[in-house]
Amino acid sequence: MGLPYQGNAGGDMMNCKLLLIIILFLILSMAPGAVTGNEIDLLALPWEEIEAIASGQTVHMYMWGGNNGTNNFIDQWIAPRLKERYHISLERVPVTDIREMIIKILTEKQMGKSTGSADILWINGENFRLAMEKGLLWAPFTFILPNYMRYVDPSADDLNMDFGKATEGYEAPWGKAQFVMICNSEFVPIPPDTMEELAEFIMENPGRFTYPSPPDFTGSCFIRQVILAKTSGPGNHSSKEGSEDAPGRRSEAWNFLNDLKPCLWRQGRTYPETVGILDQLYSNGEVWFTMNYNPLHAFNKISQGSFPESSRTFLFRNGTFSNTHYLTIPFNAKSKAGALVAIDLFLSPEGQFEKLKPHVWGDGIVLDPSRMDPEQRRILEDIGSGPSSLSPEILAMKRIPEFSSQEIESIEKEWLEEVGKK
Amino acid sequence: MGILFFGGIFHGLLQSLGLSPLAGDADLTLENYRILIVSHDFWRSFFLTLRIALISTFLSASLAIFALYSLFLIRIRSNRDKSVYFQRCFQISMLFPYIVAAYMIFLMFVQSGWIARILFNMGFISGMNSFPIITHEPFGWSIILAYVWKTSPFIVLLLYPLILRVEDGWIEAARVLGAGNFPIFREIVFPMMTRPLETASFIVFAYTFGAFEVPFILGVTYPKVLSVYSYQMYSSGDLSGHPMAMAINIMVLFALLIAGAFYSITTGSYFHREDRS
Numbered sequence: 001m002g003l004p005y006q007g008n009a010g011g012d013m014m015n016c017k018l019l020l021i022i023i024l025f026l027i028l029s030m031a032p033g034a035v036t037g038n039e040i041d042l043l044a045l046p047w048e049e050i051e052a053i054a055s056g057q058t059v060h061m062y063m064w065g066g067n068n069g070t071n072n073f074i075d076q077w078i079a080p081r082l083k084e085r086y087h088i089s090l091e092r093v094p095v096t097d098i099r100e101m102i103i104k105i106l107t108e109k110q111m112g113k114s115t116g117s118a119d120i121l122w123i124n125g126e127n128f129r130l131a132m133e134k135g136l137l138w139a140p141f142t143f144i145l146p147n148y149m150r151y152v153d154p155s156a157d158d159l160n161m162d163f164g165k166a167t168e169g170y171e172a173p174w175g176k177a178q179f180v181m182i183c184n185s186e187f188v189p190i191p192p193d194t195m196e197e198l199a200e201f202i203m204e205n206p207g208r209f210t211y212p213s214p215p216d217f218t219g220s221c222f223i224r225q226v227i228l229a230k231t232s233g234p235g236n237h238s239s240k241e242g243s244e245d246a247p248g249r250r251s252e253a254w255n256f257l258n259d260l261k262p263c264l265w266r267q268g269r270t271y272p273e274t275v276g277i278l279d280q281l282y283s284n285g286e287v288w289f290t291m292n293y294n295p296l297h298a299f300n301k302i303s304q305g306s307f308p309e310s311s312r313t314f315l316f317r318n319g320t321f322s323n324t325h326y327l328t329i330p331f332n333a334k335s336k337a338g339a340l341v342a343i344d345l346f347l348s349p350e351g352q353f354e355k356l357k358p359h360v361w362g363d364g365i366v367l368d369p370s371r372m373d374p375e376q377r378r379i380l381e382d383i384g385s386g387p388s389s390l391s392p393e394i395l396a397m398k399r400i401p402e403f404s405s406q407e408i409e410s411i412e413k414e415w416l417e418e419v420g421k422k
Numbered sequence: 423m424g425i426l427f428f429g430g431i432f433h434g435l436l437q438s439l440g441l442s443p444l445a446g447d448a449d450l451t452l453e454n455y456r457i458l459i460v461s462h463d464f465w466r467s468f469f470l471t472l473r474i475a476l477i478s479t480f481l482s483a484s485l486a487i488f489a490l491y492s493l494f495l496i497r498i499r500s501n502r503d504k505s506v507y508f509q510r511c512f513q514i515s516m517l518f519p520y521i522v523a524a525y526m527i528f529l530m531f532v533q534s535g536w537i538a539r540i541l542f543n544m545g546f547i548s549g550m551n552s553f554p555i556i557t558h559e560p561f562g563w564s565i566i567l568a569y570v571w572k573t574s575p576f577i578v579l580l581l582y583p584l585i586l587r588v589e590d591g592w593i594e595a596a597r598v599l600g601a602g603n604f605p606i607f608r609e610i611v612f613p614m615m616t617r618p619l620e621t622a623s624f625i626v627f628a629y630t631f632g633a634f635e636v637p638f639i640l641g642v643t644y645p646k647v648l649s650v651y652s653y654q655m656y657s658s659g660d661l662s663g664h665p666m667a668m669a670i671n672i673m674v675l676f677a678l679l680i681a682g683a684f685y686s687i688t689t690g691s692y693f694h695r696e697d698r699s
Contacts, residue, residue, distance in 0.1 A: 097657070099657070103661075130661070207551070213643040215654065215657055215658060266555070266558065266559075269559075269560070269642065270558045270559070270560075270642035270643045270644075271643045272558075273638060273639065273641070273643075277528070277639070280528070280529070280532075281532070281534065284532065284534035284535065285534055285550075286532065286533055286534035286550065409658060412658070413658070416643075416644070420643045420644050421463075421644045
C-alpha cells in the first residue's frame, strides 16, 4: 500500500511542478515586465533602426490646447516635417488639462491595458511627479536622442529638476517659461524694481493692481514671488531645499499681502479667477498691471491689438521664477519609436529656433548656445522682439528655479486661509 | 447614456466614501461627509448657491410670465404668426452657451466694461469708478443676471404653446362679459400655466444650483458656489482632494433630490394631472 501511494505522490509532485512551471510561465508572459522588456530593447537599437521602425507610425500627442501659437507650430511646422522626413503622422490631441490624461493612463494601467491612446504627453511639475509616482512613464529615453545628446547641457539643474523632482531621463526638456510682470508705461512710467517698490506704487495708486487667485497658475506664481521677496534674500533660494519656506516664515508674506488689500482692485475683497480675466481688466484700463508666465505675452497681445502699445514687461531685481516644460512617453504608448523620433525633432536647433520666434510662440529654448556652431548662434541672436519685451539675456540672468510642487500646493491652500478669505 | 450617467454618479459616490480606485487604499468611511457638515466654508457655499439659485429662478419665472403676457397681448391684438415671430426673438439668448453668456455679462458690466464706457462718454457718470460694482461681488448679481438672461427664454419656450391653445372664442366670450386683457390673462391663461411653470422653474432651479461656468467666471474668490468649490478641491495638486470634491457633488445631488421630493409633495401627484401641456 505504501509503495503505490508513494508512487502516486511522486507523480503528483511531478504534476505539481509541471503545473507550477506552466503557471509561472503564464504569469511571466502576461506580466507587463515582459512587454516592457521588448521595448527597453528599442532603446538598445542604433538610432537609424529606430527611425526605420518609426516610419509609417502615427504618433498621438496629447497636450494643453489653449495657445494658438503652440498649436500652429505643431500642425504647420513639426507635423509636415515629420511626415516628409520620417513618414510619421503626428496627431495633435488638445486637452484642457493634461491631468485628465494622466488619470486616464492611470486607469488604463490599473485595468492592465497595455496599449494606450497617447504616445507623447506635454507635462511638467506636479503632473510629472504624479506620473512618476504611479509608474506611468515608459523609461529613461533622453540618452538615445541625438539632438539631446549633442545640444543639451546634461548638468543643467533647471532642466534636470522639474519643480524639485529629478527627471532621470523619463522626460525630455522642450521649452522654458519665465514669470514676468507687465505694466502700462502710460500710467507706470518707471516699472518697480522690487516687491517693496511695487507695494509703494500700489499704495499711492489704489485700485490699479491685483493678481489672479490660486489655483490659477500665474496668480500662484505671483504669490511665490512675494514669499521669495519676504523670506529670503536674493540668491538664497534653491528649489532643492524643500522645507526652506516653513509655514511660519510665510506669515510675513501673508501680512504683506493683507496690508496691500485696501489698495488692490476691489479693495482685495475678490480676485480675478483666471489670468485671462486679469488681462481683460488690463486691456480695459481698469488695472495698470498684469503678469504672465510667457515672457513674450505682452508682445503677442500688442500684436493682436488687445494690449495698449505702451505695455512694458519687467522683472524684479532678485529674479523671477522660471520652469521647464517637457515631453514624455507613457508606458503604454503604441508608437514609441515614432514618439522618440518626433521628440528628437522637437529638440532640433531648427525646431527650437522656430518656436522661439515671437510671432510663432516665443517659448524659450532648452539647448545650450555654447554647444551650437557659430552659424546657429548667429541665427539665435537674430531672433528678436519689440520694445515691449525683455531680451533673452536679461531674462536668463534673472531666472530662479521653481518651488517643489508640494510646496506650491501648500502655499495655495494657505493663501486661501490667510489672505483670500479675510 | 444611462449607464454613463448613473455609472458616473456611482463612481463619484464610491470615491466620496473613500473607495478610490486611484488612491489605492480602500477604507469605507463617512469622514469626508463629516468634515463637510462641520465645515463653515461648506455651509457658506451652500447658502450662497441656494440664494443665487432661488433668486435666479424667481426672477427668471417672473420675467418669463411678463414676456408671456406680452406675447399674449400680441396674440390677441394682431395675429398668431406675429406672436410666433416675437417668441422666436425671445429665444435668441438660448443660442449662446452659458460660458459665452457669462463672458458677455463680464465684458458689459465690469466697471470698465461697455456699459460703463457708454455711460461715461455720454456724461452720465463722472468716472468708471462711479459705475456700480455688478460683477465679482459677494451677492452674485451678475451670476443671477446671466442665469435670468439664459433661463427665462427657456420657460417662455415651454409655456408658449399654451398661449396658442387659447381659442379666440374664449377671449370673445370674456370680452362680452366685460373682461379686459389683463383679467383674461389672469383668469384664463395663467391657471393653465401654473403646473408647467412649476415644472420649468424646478428645472431652472436644479440647473442653477449645480452649474459651474457662470459662477466660475463671475463669482468672488470667497465664498464660492458649491460647483466651483468642488472644482477647486478636485483640481488641487495631488489626488487627495478628489474624494472631498466628490462628496460635495453628492451633497449637491442630495440637496436636489430633497428639493425634488419637496416639489412633488407640494404640487401633488404630477402624473395624474390632466392640464399638462
